[in-house]
Amino acid sequence: MAVTWPxxxxxxxxxxxxDLPMLEGDVTTEAVVVGAGFTGLSTALHLREAGIPTVVVEAAEPGWGASGRNNGQVIPTLSRHDPAAIIARHGDAGLRFVHVLRDSASILFDLVRRHDIAAEAEQAGWLQPVHTPGRMKIAERRVKDWGSHGAPVELIDRARMRDLLGSEAWFGGWSNSSGGHINPLMLARGMAQAVLTAGATIYARSPAQKVEHRDGRWVVQTARGTVTARALVLATHAYTGEFSRELAPEIAKEVVPTLSWQMATQPIGHNVAGSIIPGRQAMSDTHGELYFTRWDARGRLVTGGAVAIPLNQAARLRPMIAARLQKLWPQLGEVSFDHVWSGYIGMTPDYFPRLHRLGPDGYAWAGCNGRAVALSVALGREFSRAVQGTPETELGLPFTRPTPIPLHGIARRVAPLMLNLYRWRDAREV
Incomplete structure (x- = not known):
């Protein structure tokens, strides 16, 4: 494998x-999906529900990458852009994308319920508290913007946010009741089983080396075989260039794979846990250096953080994030972590995702910018509709051409230093 993660x-x-086989030999099917994360598995599941023969080719195992290593928050928004900005950029396609994004959390939870997937799913809602008084303007704008498109949002004042979070650290904010959280690896593995049950084939430990369109068909080449299909969905995201530089170099170079660190505390006693996010919502605030926390199913707070210099990151994060949690929730007392792990998220310079039509019946996307749990599952449904022949004018997919980042290798090395800019901005009022 290209990367070994903790x-x-x-x-x-x-x-x-x-238990999944490797791809050995040549296979022909109607649709081939590259990548068994949330997008790829959702696409395959929706295709099989429509009766379309489908094969999934995965470099490692389902959920090995970002889909199985994230915090598990199910958030039906982008990280930086709200409906007005999305529509201004993409027009009518942007409006349809906003509606997909608005419904993305419910699409995920409905899929879990429909297929009875054990994923520790809790649709308890999502909270975005603001970390300075001036940032209530952000919350007000987002409630107005998302509310105008039918999202179940609510503005929350400081006193109520204090009660919802069990902390005096924030100044109000807003909520979306359709959000929540899941165990992401259980979701990925459960979706993989649902895909198999629906009649698709998943090949694991079979990194795609090259994809090309020839003689009217898509051909995915691995070390030991090929898959030939009418339609292709490339769902490799931040890992597009990690196993083969020839796979889709333009897409690989339009995102910056950035380390995201996650951390889980030891189980918290019930007497203290009841005073911290008692409604068990997912929470991520308005810091650029994001403060985010949710409960898992075993009484752990699952949070995370980042450091600018890639040296002994896990060891350096433990005391830093422990101190942060103690400041936010003094009732915690001493904080220690059972698990600290990392993985890539795909960042774009403007924080917009990139969605592409690669050719006849060929599709891809990248650039989750840290908000892909709900969106990936919802886009899988849209890519399935595209493969089935739904007109582009009816899809929530604002297609653009790949835009590689100049000096991409340098951008990857300097990206962690952006953390210092985020901290400077976080300290300023708006």
């Missing part, structure tokens, strides 16, 4: 996924 909390507590 074991996560999710890997420690989740049942193993299905």
């Amino acid at each position: 074991p996560s909390l999710w890997a420690h507590v989740s049942p193993p996924g299905p």
Whole structure:
């Protein structure tokens, strides 16, 4: 494998996924999906529900990458852009994308319920508290903007946010009741089993080396075989260039794979836990250096952080994030972490995701910018509709051409230093 990651909390507590074969030999099908994360698995599941023969090719195992290593928050928004900005950029396609994004959390939770997937799913809502008084203007704008498109949002004043979070640290904010959280690795593995049950084939430990369109068909080449299909969905995201530089170099170079660190405390006693986010909502605030926290199913707070210099990051994060939690929730007392792990998220310079039509019946996207749990599952449904022939004018997919980042290798090395800019901005009022 291209990268070896530290074991996560999710890997420690989740049942193993299905036993899957490697791709050996040549296979022909109607649709081929590259990548068995949330997008790829959702696409395959929706295609099989429509009766379309489908093969999934995965470089490692389902959920090995970002889909199984994230914090598990199910958030139906982008990280930086709200409906007005999305529509200004993409027009009518942007409006349809806003509606997909608005419904993305419910699409995920409905899929979990429909297929009875054990994913520790809690649709308890999502909170975004503001960390300075002036940032209530952000909350007000977002409630107005998302509310005008039918999202279940609510403005929250400081006193009520204090009660919802059990902390005096924030100054109000807003909520979306359709959000929540899941165990992401359990979700990925459960979706993989649902895909198999629906009649698709998943090949694991079979990194795609090259994809090309020839003689009217898409051909995915691995070390030991090929898959030939009418339609292709490339769902490799931040890992597009990690196993093969030839796979889709333009897409690989339009995102910056950035380390995201997650951390889980030891289980918190019930007497204290009841005073911290008692409604069990997911929470992520308005810091650029994001403060985010949610409960897991075993009484742990799952949070995370970042450091600018890539040296002994896990060891340096432990005391820093422990001090942060103690400041936010003094009732915690001493904080220690059972699990600290990391993985890539795909960042774009403008924080917009990139969605592409690669050719006839060929599609891809990248650039989650840290908000892809709900969106990935929802986009899988949209890519399935595209493969089935739904007109582009009816899809929530604002297609653009790939835009590689100049001096991409340098951008990857300097990206962690952006943390210092985020901290400077976080300290300023707006």
